[in-house]
Amino acid sequence: MVALMTSKRAYNWFVSLVAASCMVLYGYDASVFNSVQGSANWVAYFNNPGDNTLGSINTAYTVGAIVGGFFIGGPTADYLGRKVGMGIGCAFVIVATFMQTFSPRGNIGCFIGGRALIGIGQGIALTAGPIYIGELAPAEIRGKIMTFWQMFYSVGSFICFWIAYACTRAPQLGEWDWKMIIIFQLFFPILILCLLPIIPGSPRWYIKRNNDIEKARSALRRVRDTEEEVEDEILQIREALEYEKEAISGGYSALWKDKSLRKRMYLALVINAGQQLTGQGSLNTYSTKIYQKVFTHESQISLINALNATFGILFTLNTIWFIDRFGRKALLIGGSIGMGLCMIIVSAVETETPNMANGAKSEPVGISIVFLFFLFILFYKPSWGATVWIWTAEVFSMNVRAQAVGMASQTQNVANTIFQQFFPIFLNNDGFYAFYLFAGINFLLGLFVWFFVPETKQVPLEEIDALFGGANHVTQGEEVLANQKAANAREVHEAHEAHEKPGTVNVENVEFR
Template sequence: MAVSVSSKRAYNWFVSLVAAACMVLYGYDASVFNSVQGSKNWVAYFNHPSSPTIGSINTAYTVGAIFGGFFCGGPIADFLGRKVGMATGCVLVIIATFMQTFAPRHNLACFIAGRCIIGIGQGIALTAGPIYIGELAPPEIRGQIMTFWQMFYSVGSFICFWINYACTKNVPQLGEWDWKLVVIFQLMVPILILATLPTIPGSPRWFIKHGNNIEKARAALIRVRDTEEEVEEEIMQIREAIEYEKEAISGNYSALWKDKSLRKRMYLALVLNAGQQITGQGSLNSYSTKIYSKIFTSDSKIALINALNATFGILFTLNAMWIVDRFGRKILLIAGGIGMGFCMIIAAAVETETPTMANGAKTEPVGIAIVFLMFLFIFFYKPSWGATVWIWTSEVFSMNVRAQAVGMASQTQNVANTIFQQFFPTFLDHDGFYAFYFFAGINFLLAVFVFFFIPETKKVTLEEIDTLFGGANHVVQGEEVLAHQKAVQAPRQVNEKPRSVAVENVEYK
């Protein structure tokens, strides 16, 4: 029995990690453009684009991601399935990678179009992935598994920055491939995901919602649950929740506006996801090369710092595995916000209150101190506002709106990024590290927001999470709906088979 439990739990982790690999796409691409901006060959290949043009390249990606997440991700994941959503996103990433790598010389439009398409693909994949994990993972380890969702963002950055570091050390031999290699390696992960998707089950909740296919749902759950009792109990909970949502609220996306409890969750999720990007992490990830150039003059040293940052990001995210389900989501978000705020204050003070050398760089001790503080910042960020925001967002919405709501909420990250990254480079040029005081204030405000408005969701089943937000218990209410349906059907069965029912009644007595 122990072997059976162990093997099924291990398989549950495997299917979740396949879905979580979608986040590698995000982490890699978010780091690609940060990396290639430092390549003189890339700058020359595209005819020395101006600063506004470089900003447009970043915007093209985020606009594509917003479109994919808001308008495509939810419908695809809902009507075609979670696995189809992940596959669609991967195919678009592959197409866009070739467009960027082999864009004709000086044809920046092709490169920008590739960035836009890759954004659409990631918007679709990043909607389906966390929903799939949340719907397959048992409640008691859902937070641990979802930790890998954020950790795989760091894995994507890790791969990208180390490839870029290797390329910066071999520019004479590589020539223009010093940046093309960084871009084309993005093919690796979507191909791996497409190869492994056929080996994992579909979502049991999706099977029941679309066609009430109980047998397929049962077959999927049998592969990831330890006992038949668990399988049957979960199927009944899913059916009850879906029936209640159809009868009492709405079976479609209109419930997001009709149901007061869902509206409340949507507002909270939008704030959390936007907050994730204005903690300072979004700017550090997109412009760390530009930020560190104010401290160091060596391109390879900056590339090495970026690579080490991504490496430690993986380790720091793993901290969430043992604390997110033990201490809960709320305490992590509060502690993370406070810790990040202090890191930003100290980093700003160290940079602005120390002398600058003649070459425009800082002394080595000051540089080391600032890099340490930036690493300390991600120590607080990764397990809290990095991993926990995704965990919370993926688990708080009911089945009828989950795909669309998660897509809209998660893409608020790109909305915030698009708006903020337009003025952050100018902010940084004019005010330098004084900009970090702004981030400190934002982080403290986010911690206060969580304390007053965000409820704890650890170890609550997806079907019963509505009660935390003033909504009805969908399982209990759904049980009443199903009981009423059976009561209505019972007289028909009596008329059709009165003799057998009579015998049945005698036997029960």
């Protein structure tokens, strides 16, 4: 049954899209360094950095993101709130953008420092954002709304790459051809900071942090159509939290103490690392250097990158139709097979065809390679792009959700830090043979999902534990609350009986003379 788009349902989409805009920061920034390293002015400004330095610039961002996501994002989202977490992340991005744009000439250290700081900010924001969406969205549309989380990554890349392309067509900009690309990164964090005060807080956070039922009720009333929906959800949240507090742990230690949560953590770590090892991380960061092996003109490469980002938006939209129809598992497996085949074919096409006199490929070969990389994105975006984020944000129980999502999502950057440091050297030494490695990884990831990852389609957040061998937190929490009420009633009854029993003396009423 398709739910009607009521005004409150539309508002639910709006607040979720505000949170999803944090992903624009990630998509834009992931494309910034890809774009500026193609600028001859940027290369000259920083004294022609070598492959190791390029790897270090990318590593600085990922290390910052790991610090932000693993150690700061979870506690910030839990103790200060999901909205505050997003706001702090945006503030870091603004400061870091100025550092990168106005780095002194030749001072690559300042530029690298800005990359690290922006990584910390995004690690914090990318922890809070998907949790907020998952906790405000009703189960039946949660997958569709979370699709926009990944799509907004493509929106960020789209904006960045088209600005970069425009700058390559304006040589009069001089050094500002790369500074313009970076400075435009200010727009979305400022926009998010302006919108955060007008959207509701997370009802689950209100109850967990301060047991503030009224604030939780008020937040839900803004995004749920009926009072019955509001009260049912409040009760489910309270029951789940009571069980987690009584039977598991109120702290992050539950991630390792509880067998069900531990299993989820391991699975989330693998698929989030796998997301970056599919080949997408390398394509997004180093596509300019990859295409330089096929094409010779800077503006041509910038146009290809811009078109790639444009199609990325369209390809991600496919997730809306697929995610709650076919489920998470089918998309992940299908995406792995498709990406693996694309990587095999693109490697074969590039390595088995001759170069022309200028070192580039012929036009038909170049077009074929671009088409295959676009086909790779078609498989990646709705599967290992969007679905990994959706699955990660919905599988953890409330008591550990913020920390678990932060740690799992930043495993993407752990994988990136390890792999992207040496990928430029790998590419220079072995060329497109490097992509055979990605093909093998994709097939292995498909097998992993087939055997180990359960389906979470349309399962309420408070009931998802049962899929992983744990207890249903709502059912168990209902029993905990019922036992508490029974105990309270028993105490009142016993006190009443003691007061009424004949022959007893109420000491408080005895007057001593």
